[in-house]
Amino acid sequence: MAHDFRTPLTVITGQLAQLVADHPAASDALASAHRLDRMMTDLTGAARMEAGELRPRLESVDLVDVVEAARGGLIVPPGLALDQGIAADLPFVNADPVLLQHMIANRIDNALRHARTCVTVSGAPENDHVVLRISDDGRGIAEHERDRIFERFARAEGGDRTHGSGLGLAIVKGFGDAMGMTVTVAAAPAGGACFSIFMPRGRQDEA
Amino acid sequence: MSRILCVDDEPAILRLLSVVLAAGDHEVVTAANAREALEILARGAVAAVILDLGLPDRDGLELIPVMRARFTGPILIISARSDVAEKVAALDLGATDYITKPFDGDEVRARVRAALRRDAQSPTPGEEIGHGVIRMNTARHEADVSGKPVALTPKEFALLHALVEAGGRMLTHKALLERVWGKAHRDDIAYLRVAIRALRLKVEPDPARPSLIRNEPGVGYRLG
Numbered sequence: 001m002a003h004d005f006r007t008p009l010t011v012i013t014g015q016l017a018q019l020v021a022d023h024p025a026a027s028d029a030l031a032s033a034h035r036l037d038r039m040m041t042d043l044t045g046a047a048r049m050e051a052g053e054l055r056p057r058l059e060s061v062d063l064v065d066v067v068e069a070a071r072g073g074l075i076v077p078p079g080l081a082l083d084q085g086i087a088a089d090l091p092f093v094n095a096d097p098v099l100l101q102h103m104i105a106n107r108i109d110n111a112l113r114h115a116r117t118c119v120t121v122s123g124a125p126e127n128d129h130v131v132l133r134i135s136d137d138g139r140g141i142a143e144h145e146r147d148r149i150f151e152r153f154a155r156a157e158g159g160d161r162t163h164g165s166g167l168g169l170a171i172v173k174g175f176g177d178a179m180g181m182t183v184t185v186a187a188a189p190a191g192g193a194c195f196s197i198f199m200p201r202g203r204q205d206e207a
Numbered sequence: 208m209s210r211i212l213c214v215d216d217e218p219a220i221l222r223l224l225s226v227v228l229a230a231g232d233h234e235v236v237t238a239a240n241a242r243e244a245l246e247i248l249a250r251g252a253v254a255a256v257i258l259d260l261g262l263p264d265r266d267g268l269e270l271i272p273v274m275r276a277r278f279t280g281p282i283l284i285i286s287a288r289s290d291v292a293e294k295v296a297a298l299d300l301g302a303t304d305y306i307t308k309p310f311d312g313d314e315v316r317a318r319v320r321a322a323l324r325r326d327a328q329s330p331t332p333g334e335e336i337g338h339g340v341i342r343m344n345t346a347r348h349e350a351d352v353s354g355k356p357v358a359l360t361p362k363e364f365a366l367l368h369a370l371v372e373a374g375g376r377m378l379t380h381k382a383l384l385e386r387v388w389g390k391a392h393r394d395d396i397a398y399l400r401v402a403i404r405a406l407r408l409k410v411e412p413d414p415a416r417p418s419l420i421r422n423e424p425g426v427g428y429r430l431g
Contacts, residue, residue, distance in 0.1 A: 088414035097424030
């Protein structure tokens with residue numbers, strides 16, 4: 001399915017990108033086409049989740065790699081900052097790097113859509129786990145809504161400034177479950193939402 | 208001006224690639240299937256191939272070794288399938304690099320330019336080699352980054368050497384493990400992660416935000 005969608009999307013985004021050089025007004029159409037691509041990625045991920053076809057390939061993963069790759073595919077809107085505090089000596093985690101990248105990209109994207117000024121990504125070892133925290137300084141998520149936001153097509157009260165696919169956070173939870181991770185949400189110190197992903201540690205053998 | 212052979216069964220993609228590559232001062236020849244592509248390659252004068260893996264008459268992965276047997280230049284895979292297993296298989300079968308749909312014109316031109324540049328300067332064994340700010344001398348086992356010497360263990364040196372020699376090309380985890388640790392350790396990915404981290408601590412200006420040794424999750428590492 002993804003194959004069938006990506007070919008026409010490539011033609012649309014490719015030709016719009018050429019058009020934008022001469023007609024800047026076409027940039028909204030190009031941004032929409034890019035959004036459609038992200039939605040397609042979520043839809044494909046959700047379909048795999050639903051069909052029980054995730055089959056994670058767990059291996060030892062450096063979060064520095066995965067967070068870098070996740071943010072590489074995202075555009076930080078003007079006026080917002082994305083602060084990353086992953087220490088270069090953070091223990092490795094046991095994860096499927098491709099699923100983890102998709103999860104992290106979805107939560108950062110979600111945080112960027114709700115933040116007022118800043119999104120913060122940090123990692124810390126805690127007992128047998130490594131915890132990745134992604135916080136925003138937006139309106140936050142009311143306590144009674146915190147379970148519901150992981151459902152498909154759920155939206156927090158007040159909405160956000162640009163809509164995502166409605167599947168982003170369901171994928172964060174579903175992919176996390178498939179890899180034996182726990183995802184929790186709480187109030188961030190700056191008043192927004194803080195998502196914590198608890199991941200099992202990975203092997204760190206030297207040779 | 209280099210002649211690029213673009214192979215795809217979608218006419219709209221071929222037209223898009225033709226415009227994108229013409230803007231990079233390349234001449235484009237197109238083929239809609241594997242048979243046409245092999246005929247054009249047999250005539251020669253092709254500098255690089257851009258190959259879609261979803262062809263009507265032959266499996267794209269199967270075509271890579273067939274092309275490799277008669278063409279030594281860069282083969283770039285362009286595929287709608289963002290499946291990492293397929294990217295890894297294509298690279299291990301001899302593809303030079305890959306581009307995933309939907310692609311960006313600037314990215315396509317940059318990848319083609321880089322692949323052609325690397326192809327033109329194949330390193331001579333024993334000579335000094337380098338990529339960007341990294342310089343290495345294999346005979347003297349010396350490496351420096353931005354002019355500053357770095358002390359590397361033999362494994363770290365071998366790993367950096369493999370990456371520098373690839374000149375920005377993506378090397379799969381398996382390829383790096385086989386090259387540095389040997390075939391018996393091709394699946395010991397933790398070895399690679401530990402060594403990459405150690406290497407980054409020595410060569411990266413900010414090891415927490417690596418800019419020299421880049422990774423694509425599930426696929427491998429390349430120099431930025």
